[in-house]
Amino acid sequence: xxxxxxALLVCLALLVLSKRLAFxxxxxxxxxxxxxxxxxxxxxxxxxxxxxxxxxxxxxxxFSMGLQLRPDQIRTRSTxxxxxxxxxxxxxxxxxxxxxxxxxxxxxxxxLIAAAFYISSSAMAVASLIENKKLFLxxxxxxxxxxxxxxxxxxxxxxxxxxxxxxxxxxxxxTAAVIAACFFAVxxxxxxxxxxxxxxxxxxxxxxFSAVIVTAWxxxxxxxxxxxxxxxxxxxxxxxxPVVLEAQIHPFRDVFLIVFFVFFGISIDFxxxxxxxxxxxxxxxxxxxxxxxxxxxxxxxxxxAVSGVExxxxxxxxxxxxxxxxxxFGSAFVSGTVAALVVITSLGGALLGKYGxxxxxxxxxRNLAESHRLGxx
Amino acid sequence: MAxxxxxxxxxxxxxxxxxxxxxxxxxxxxxxxRIQLYSSPSSGETCAVELxxxxxxxxGSVLSGAIMEAEDEGVEIAFSALADLRISVHTYPVSxxxxxxxxxxxxxxxxxxxxxxxxxxxxxHMINPHPEFVFExxxxxxxxGEADQLKTFERTILEK
Numbered sequence: 001x002x003x004x005x006x007a008l009l010v011c012l013a014l015l016v017l018s019k020r021l022a023f024x025x026x027x028x029x030x031x032x033x034x035x036x037x038x039x040x041x042x043x044x045x046x047x048x049x050x051x052x053x054x055x056x057x058x059x060x061x062x063f064s065m066g067l068q069l070r071p072d073q074i075r076t077r078s079t080x081x082x083x084x085x086x087x088x089x090x091x092x093x094x095x096x097x098x099x100x101x102x103x104x105x106x107x108x109x110x111x112l113i114a115a116a117f118y119i120s121s122s123a124m125a126v127a128s129l130i131e132n133k134k135l136f137l138x139x140x141x142x143x144x145x146x147x148x149x150x151x152x153x154x155x156x157x158x159x160x161x162x163x164x165x166x167x168x169x170x171x172x173x174x175t176a177a178v179i180a181a182c183f184f185a186v187x188x189x190x191x192x193x194x195x196x197x198x199x200x201x202x203x204x205x206x207x208x209f210s211a212v213i214v215t216a217w218x219x220x221x222x223x224x225x226x227x228x229x230x231x232x233x234x235x236x237x238x239x240x241x242p243v244v245l246e247a248q249i250h251p252f253r254d255v256f257l258i259v260f261f262v263f264f265g266i267s268i269d270f271x272x273x274x275x276x277x278x279x280x281x282x283x284x285x286x287x288x289x290x291x292x293x294x295x296x297x298x299x300x301x302x303x304x305a306v307s308g309v310e311x312x313x314x315x316x317x318x319x320x321x322x323x324x325x326x327x328x329f330g331s332a333f334v335s336g337t338v339a340a341l342v343v344i345t346s347l348g349g350a351l352l353g354k355y356g357x358x359x360x361x362x363x364x365x366r367n368l369a370e371s372h373r374l375g376x377x
Numbered sequence: 378m379a380x381x382x383x384x385x386x387x388x389x390x391x392x393x394x395x396x397x398x399x400x401x402x403x404x405x406x407x408x409x410x411r412i413q414l415y416s417s418p419s420s421g422e423t424c425a426v427e428l429x430x431x432x433x434x435x436x437g438s439v440l441s442g443a444i445m446e447a448e449d450e451g452v453e454i455a456f457s458a459l460a461d462l463r464i465s466v467h468t469y470p471v472s473x474x475x476x477x478x479x480x481x482x483x484x485x486x487x488x489x490x491x492x493x494x495x496x497x498x499x500x501x502h503m504i505n506p507h508p509e510f511v512f513e514x515x516x517x518x519x520x521x522g523e524a525d526q527l528k529t530f531e532r533t534i535l536e537k
Contacts, residue, residue, distance in 0.1 A: 068386040126387045133425035135391060135405045136415035144385045246408065 003044035004053070007036060007262045015258075022131060023350045024124045026261055026319045027343040033265015034339075046263055054263045056213075057256030058324055059230050063212045064249050065122070065151050065321075066234020067242045074152075077145060084142050084297045085149030088315075091293035092118040099285045100337075103274045108164070109334050115157045116326055116338045117286050121319025122147040124346060128314045128353035139310040142301055146315060154321055155231055161329040162225040175224040179232040182215075186236035197241040208248035211237070227328060257320065264323050268339050269332035279337060283344035290316045317349025318342050453524070465524050466494075471516040474536050481508035489529040491522030 010032050011025075018025040036044040046054075074081075096117025100110035125147055129140050163171050186193065197204045215233045219226035237245055273279070291312045298308025318341055326338035383391045389406045396402065399419035406412055412433040417423040428436065451467035475483060486492055496503045496510065497517040503510065512518070520530055 070384075070386070073384050073386070122387055130388065130407060130413070133413060133415070133427070135385070135388065135413055136401075136403045136417060136423050136425065141383055141385065141391075144388055148386050243408070 001049065003047065004050055004259070007032070007044050007050075007259070007266075010036065011258045011262055022354070024121075024127060024317065024319070024346050025258075026121070026124070026323075027346045029258060029261035030265040030323075030339050030343055033262040034268060035265075036262070037266030037268070039268065039270060044266055046266055050259065050263045050266075053256055053259040054327075057253070057258075057260030058327065059212050059216055059226065060249055060253035060256055061260070061320055061324060062227055062230045063234040064246060064253055065154075066231040066236075067238045067246055067249075068122075068148060069151055069155075069231070069235040070238040070242065071235065072239065074148065080142070080301045081145045081149065084146050084301050085153070087296045087300065088146055088150065088293045089118065089153055091296065092289050095285065095289040095292075099282050103278050103282060103337075105274070105337070109331065112161065112325060112330050112334055113282075113337055113341075115154075115161075116318065116322035116334075116341060117282075117289075119150050119154055119318060119321040119325070120147065120290065120315040121317045121321065121342075121346065121349075122151070124317040124319050124349060124353075125314045128317075128349070132353050134310070134314070137310060138302060139298070139307050140314075142297065142307075143311055143314045146297075146311070150321075154325075155228065157325065158225065158227050158231070158328075161325070162228065164329075171224070174222070175228055178219075178222055178224045178229060182229065182232050183236045186233075186239060190240060193237075193240045197244045204244055205248045208245050209252065212249075260327070261320075261323065264327050264335065265339065267327075267332065268336045270336050271333075273333050273336040276340070279340035280344060282337070283341050283348075286318065286341055286345050287316050287348050313349070313352035315349075316352050317346040319346055451527070463523070464521060465527050466519060466521050467527050468517050468519050469531070469535060471512045471514060471518060472535050473514060475512050475534060476514045477511060479509050479511045480506060483534055485530065485534060488533055489522070490526035491520050491530040493518050494521045495519040 011029055014028040014032055015025050018028050034040055038045065093114050096114035097110055099117065100113040101107070105113060125143055129135055129143060134140050159172065159175065162175075196207065211233060212230060215229055216226040219229040234245075274282075291309070294310075294312030294315065295305050295308030297311055298305050301307075318338075322338050322342050326335045330338065379394075381393045383393070385391055385405070387408075389408050391403055391405045394402045394404075401415075401417045401419075403415040403417070404412060405415070410430050412428045412430070413425060414428060414433075414436075415423055415425045451465055454464045454466065480493055493506060493510075494504070496506050496512070496519070498513065498515070520527060522530070
């Protein structure tokens with residue numbers, strides 16, 4: 001309990017600091033984990049309690065991600081949603097893979113790093129759009145729906161990595177059947193669920209919490225990946241009263257995720273990972289590849305490359321999902337690489353979100369200077 | 378003139394309105410209960426403000442014109458701890474009939490029960506004006522009392 005108490009107190013202080021600086025807290029937690037863990041001061045070590053809380057944090061993160069995957073909303077999205085998503089994936093996944101392979105990382109780990117490299121942080125994108133008051137822009141819509149698209153791809157990655165080394169086809173079939181049953185059950189019980197979740201007492205709270213835990217337990221019983229089943233549960237329940245579920249889950253998720261991030265930092269082992277300059281190079285590549293995909297999306301979806309810079313400034317940060325992938329499927333060695341990726345891109349992304357417009361202004365000024373030089377008005 | 382609504386997963390819902398002269402307004406209901414209001418003139422930079430829920434309701438009632446008009450508005454205050462206490466505060470433009478007269482001379486408190494708690498003259502505001510304060514045309518007075526006392530004030534002092 002002592003380790004957890006120390007970790008939480010440190011994180012509380014860091015959270016206050018991150019709010020004051022208006023920076024995302026995730027990189028602070030990871031660095032705190034590094035400092036507190038064996039690699040640093042050696043004050044806090046992972047134990048059974050922290051492992052359990054970390055797992056719960058991850059489940060709640062994935063459940064609330066599932067709540068954003070609303071089949072009804074996704075179906076009515078225009079083609080620009082898919083266009084932006086496909087460009088984003090087609091640019092960032094191969095570049096991430098190439099970057100990881102160039103660092104001499106073995107293929108399986110490289111694919112994992114490519115996935116972590118590709119997935120932007122939804123939490124940071126949302127916070128950046130709200131705090132920098134950019135929701136007015138058409139690009140904001142593109143950004144949030146891009147996050148939804150990435151979540152869908154994330155589900156595919158999770159399925160892919162879960163099937164590693166087992167009877168993959170059988171596992172896929174079994175998982176698909178369980179997920180279908182989950183959607184069917186929610187559909188069947190939709191009306192009673194809605195009236196249940198609309199109650200004013202503590203029932204919706206206890207229901208939301210139990211639903212996630214019971215689903216994880218069921219997944220274990222049925223031998224399907226709990227990560228996938230919890231996402232599916234979220235997506236299925238998004239057809240009831242997602243606002244209520246989101247509100248109930250929110251406090252659990254926020255607290256357990258802090259534990260998740262800090263113990264992720266504690267678990268990192270730097271032995272055998274690429275040297276720091278190489279990691280920094282990968283992180284810079286990650287920033288640049290999102291710029292490239294952003295500009296392409298801006299050009300094609302918004303018909304303006306500068307829109308791409310705006311999109312870039314909100315999606316450059318990698319965060320919770322990259323770490324989740326590394327934590328669930330990666331070795332300590334992958335974790336170290338992903339941690340560096342997340343810390344550097346999230347701090348870079350936060351700066352871009354705040355000062356991205358200044359960049360744009362600089363560009364506009366330069367364009368103006370250029371047109372003067374060329375003698376055009 | 379129709380609102381366009383857009384779902385923003387993870388954020389909330391955005392409502393956009395394009396006005397007849399080409400300006401755009403957007404209102405975003407955030408999941409945390411706050412509201413961001415954006416106004417974007419067809420030429421010029423976009424401005425944004427973030428409102429709390431009560432602020433946005435107050436703004437809404439000003440826009441709908443349901444409760445108040447700029448010159449003559451009133452609010453009734455109820456306290457949750459004192460359930461049956463209702464205090465009304467009302468503003469009135471000063472009429473010709475009381476121009477040049479002081480609060481004491483009009484004997485507002487003794488004749489109506491209501492009290493003048495503030496007078497606004499141009500850009501200046503006088504809170505708790507002295508009994509010898511003399512009204513001028515163009516002043517706006519803020520009067521506090523029970524609803525009945527305010528009615529009496531309107532009738533006997535302003536001679537409405």
